Amino acid sequence: MAETAAVEVRGATKVFGTGGDAVRALDAVSLTIRENEFFTLLGPSGCGKTTLLRLIAGFEQPTAGDILLGGEPVGHLPPFKRPVNTVFQSYALFPHMTVARNVAFGLEMRGLRRAEVAARVEEMLALVKLTDLAGRRPAQLSGGQQQRVALARALANRPKVLLLDEPLSALDLKLRKEMQIELKKLQLETGITFVFVTHDQEEALTMSDRLAVMDHGHVLQVGTPTEIYEHPTERFVADFIGETNFLEAEVLSVIGGMATVRLAAGGEVGAVPRAGAGAGMTVTVAVRPERTALTPRIAAAAGDGAVLRGHIENVVYFGTDTIYHLLLADGAPFIVRMQNREGARRAFRVGDEVGVAVPRDALQVLRD
């Protein structure tokens, strides 16, 4: 790779406490975050994503491994000597300073000339549309405004990497949606690498260039939102992101990047294989509810897709689409999500015996 990575994490391990109380928050995590990338660390609480962010910021020292920023090892440097800035979950605005003084703080600490500090503060406040509130104290601002001040304060330093620790979690839904779009815009305008921590999968999918899904101190999968959503390689990833149906299957063959599996629920179908999957193995395959469709039971399988058989247990109407909860013939639960097209009647009712059409390519073989 010709360009240097913005952030490189090499086998980073972080253990809190000692002896029997020791908690392994991060276990030999390795990651490469590229320049100008909007990179997200996604996982449930306690998965180690915030610990990883704090290692990059310098608030914690790795127990083992190293962190590189722009190719330079920084594992031993205190936070105030690293070219990164953080937007804290709590915003951590200085309550005894005005908005302008908060934004100026980092610049003053780096010894910029007074005129330059003033110009940069003005520029940043304009960027986050807070010019009118420069003289206010943080306590006099709304949550959304405080969020913008925190952003301006961090971005004013023109860091190589901006670290964001669940910055939107305290905002209400509408404001959160607005800030998501604004953050993405800011990242494109400034060209700064963003490392964004969240437990919100939707946020991660809509904002990121790439994301890493974490659990129990491990990075399970790294990829673009499409890769992660369409082709999860781990059961946890498939389960954590979006709704998924899991089916037991046996691999019949793997030929040229395409596997054929026999589903326990009946039918043979093409599936995207994972590395190491071979004929004869029993595996779990995942299929997204919206990739499947209900058919009247009499309709036979078309093409090389499969038709599973089951009966409808529950129907949930969602406006844009309807979700059908089924029990398959072998007793496994299954969810089908279908769009409510114009004029379409809700032809399927609770108790109906139906077929579920699963097209080829919709199945992903998981690593168990």
Added chain:
Amino acid sequence: MVAGATAVPGAGEAALPGATGTRLLLLGPALGIVVLVGILPLGIILVYSFLTPGTFGGVVWKFSAEAYAQFLFDRDFLDDSLTFNAAYLGIFGRSLVQAGVATAACLLVGFPTAYFMATRPPATRNAWVFLITVPFWTNLLIRTVCMLLILRDEGLINNALVGAGLISTPIVMLYTDFAIGLGLMYSYLPFMVLPLYASLEKLDFRLVEAAYDLYAGRWRALTRIIIPLARPGIVAGCLLVFIPSLGAFLAPDLLGGGKHLMIGNLIQLQFASSRNWPFGSAAAMILLAAVLLALMLYVRTAAPRQRARP
């Protein structure tokens, strides 16, 4: 209680019929105590300071401003003329300096102590607070005498230093200003540590992390973030140490050997051997006025900054 039980939350209590009477009734005991132990004694001191001293102590009920004049002037026995005498002012000034030094020393020692306590795990903090209050359990006189035993020429420190061969003759520490300062600091250090701890314990240490993140080193995180946010505790601690230090008479008497009078000793002497109650009362009123003036000056300078918030 009656008004409180029937009051609608958020509604003005004064709007309830009979609320004013109930309120006075409830405030009565507290007001009575304030008058009895606060205002009344001060009133007596004020009145006595304008009376004539009795020969064997006490007062003669005859108005006189002599006590206040005596603070600044000498009255000539022969022609009754007044000449300026700065001796008592000097005592007053020395007391201010001594109390100021003790306060500064308490702050220097107390701040790191309080910071240490505030950064311990929450479960152990109470144990530290408990340890800080332990000296309060013993009489101040006894503790000051112990300081005397430590500081004197044949005391713990000098014996240890001589025994170790570091010095041949003892360092004279007792009966110096140093001994007085040390005694004051020792007596009032908890009054500094506790308010500082209360301030620092509430401090959001994520703000310190934010300062580190914004290129502030440890020193500047301290001076730009921690100290400004701990300001209420610093002010409270300084007042709580400075005011009793200014009027202290035990430490100057025992550790200073009475050689260096402080205002507290001066006042105490008037009620004991000198038997000049009006002069003692006048000196006490002057001390009170000085402290009040200092407080008002402080409020004047501090208030605009706090009011600048909106």
